[in-house]
Amino acid sequence: MLIELDVNGRRQRVDVDPDRTLLSVLREELELTGSKYGCGEGECGACTVLLGARAVRSCQTPVAKAAAAPVTTIEGLEREGRLHPLQQAFVDEGAMQCGYCTAGMIMAGVSLLKSTPSPTTDQIVRGMNGNVCRCGAYPQIVAAIERVASEGKKP
């Protein structure tokens, strides 16, 4: 089936089985491998992308459903070579070890900051709890989100 997607501001058509996951289409057909496979069961958040302003698990999203709203992946955050403030904050806070969870963490964090621009620590912790960092960089990830919130930059 021919499906039209808006990914990172570009319209693209893919001819795939509509049941395929958005994650596999992003990674295999569109070569956007920034979104990761960590579990395929909706439990780790490594595959998180934005559908509209909402963070979704792309491993649980049939690609046909993603045609409904613009998709933003980690590759779509940079603007003219400038990192999104949360990407920059992850670098500055050292909020990664192996970095495999990072894309999903940033996308979940961007969505959190969109809905709650000045979250409390508790709101961050609860809002991010669906994302796993097996390296345990959680304290640094919380610090990165707090840094953006306190800088008051527009997320």
Add this chain to the structure above:
Amino acid sequence: MTTRRDFLKEVGGGLVVVLVASRVPALATLGAEPSLHAGEADDTDRISAWLHIDERGAVTVYTGKVEFGQGIRTSLTQHVAEELRAPVESIRLVMGDTELTPFDMGTFGSRSTPQMGLQLRRVGASARELLIGLAAERWKVERSRLVAENGRIVDTQTKRALGFGELTAGRRLTETITADVAPKPATAWTIAGSSLPKVGARDIVTGKHQYTSDMRLPGMLYGRVLRAPQMGATLANVDTSAASAVKSAVVVHDGTFVGVAAPSSAEAKRALEAIRPTWTPPSEPQPSSTSVHEHLKRSSSRASGRQAGGEGGGGAQPFVHGNVDAALASADHKLARTYTVAYIAHVPLEPRAALAQWTRGAEGDRLTVWTGTQRPFAVRDELVRALGLVPERVRVIVPDTGSGYGGKHTGEVAVEAARLARGAGKPVKLVWSREEEFRWAYFRPAGVIDVGAAVSEDGAITAWTFDNYNSGPAAIRPSYAIANQRVAFHPSDSPLRQGSYRGLAATANNFAREMHVDELARLVSMDPLAFRVKNIEDARLRAVLEAAAEKFGWGKKPERGNGVGIACGFEKGGYIAACAEVAADRASGAVKIVRVVAAFDCGAVVNPAGLRSQISGGIVQGIGGALFEAVDFENGVVRNARLAQYRVPRFLDVPEIAVILINRKDQPSMGAGETPIIAIAPAVGAAIYDATGIRVRSLPMARNGLGASTT
């Protein structure tokens, strides 16, 4: 040459991709390392095996170590920059490539910092002295007036300067590495010792970094492998006709190996599901997680000591000192307890992955495999053996990987991908599913530990017996001064495949030891901190303990009926102490770790921010094994092979963590990826006791609340 667009059409099997701008395949540069360096790597006493400077002054460093998130790409870069006096940005590390980097045993055992760090400091210092010599010759002046700084050799009298690249003009630096120039002492470091941000962080936050599982080669297929329904089952026969009928899928049947490869992972999955295998179950029933501890103890006498997967670790000699039996017989107080630990899974967030490519050359087939393994050379040898090749025709390349924690020592996924690629006649990428990771990787060993001790009325430990069944001999000996000791490791027959894990058995051994010490302290009515200090000889261990206790406010009564606990440990050159405050409810069994203070001493600190992150990360991971991680299995089947069923630490599980770094610039730098994990479980265990009066002697301690664990 096919363009990117043609290639997509070709492999997509009718797939149309519109508006994907033709872009350079992500892999165009991979595998295209300067072949200049191939073959250099064997001459490891020469600078050129480790370091190359091109005509523009760009420095390439070659090391067989790999980056899995522990931060050595960054810290090793700092060391080279420091010794060579070259800007950090001019240095690039080629890591874990069996064709380009010197042989390396593997990245485990916290050896990268003490060994590779020192090696690269020597290499950097030797190269710097060589450059100074070249400039002295060129200018016909005394070496002593020349200095290296910022990628150049400067004449301090005339102020003229020559860039490193101008001096070497890109020639191979075949001079011998000299032991004569001592690397800078840590007290003089300016680049090492600072919190340089992670090298490559920008590529990670933008999603550009290509992990093995992200890679793609022209014509590449996606693989899947047929798995048995239970461990030990063998393939009786298999009908692959329906799978072969799946459009564009290739079935590879090679002895007992059956797998498929197809242009998309979805098609590969469909083809795999169409395979009809018949399995013969193993002849004997296998122990389950509920009976494993009895099994391990019972089977220890007939075990061979072999530990499958990972680096092994069996066969330690019993350690005997003084006369334990006499000391026990005459003791004021005695205490004997049994502790157990469960099998746990590494759960690296990037599952095992490999991309295999065969190429035909004049001298025969060559195999290149990109894979996230901690032991690239061992995996090369595994490929050589499994596929009947010669080492010279096999190359293993390890991209920076989505973590391992000791779980990626082996090459099963590399061998599988290579088989599929050979059968399909095309490059094949194989990424294990999360479920495959849970079922078919190896585990941290379960174990039973019997501890006996005697303590005098005034709080001196006078006798110590320690018998570890199966979990391993790492950090098995006490770091307390005890005159009479008998310490032994007994290998067992493990029903599950087991192997290395962050900290190895040090976590289990330190849990049993420190829980026991806590109980001994209470037996003689001493404060657990004072009791430890009395029995510790090593000043560095005492220092971390006291630093953690002070910052924690040890001795103050915690709020709201919370409990507090303290523990320490020494392993692989690192000293760790942790204090924990726990809210534990006796009635409901709920446990929440409120705060942790940890102090760590691993000698001279190379990168403080990176080190803090390793320590807090180790503590977080340790919380999982301490409180809730365990593999459930029954008759060869893992019962909780999903992330929804196997609980790992999440944001909500993380306490407030304060880390104290004891920076001993007078001591050699040691690794930090492992040891910080070993003190958290006993500190939490002691705190649970302090809060509730319940002694939990099994890891995990509170999987279904406290009550369930103590039954």
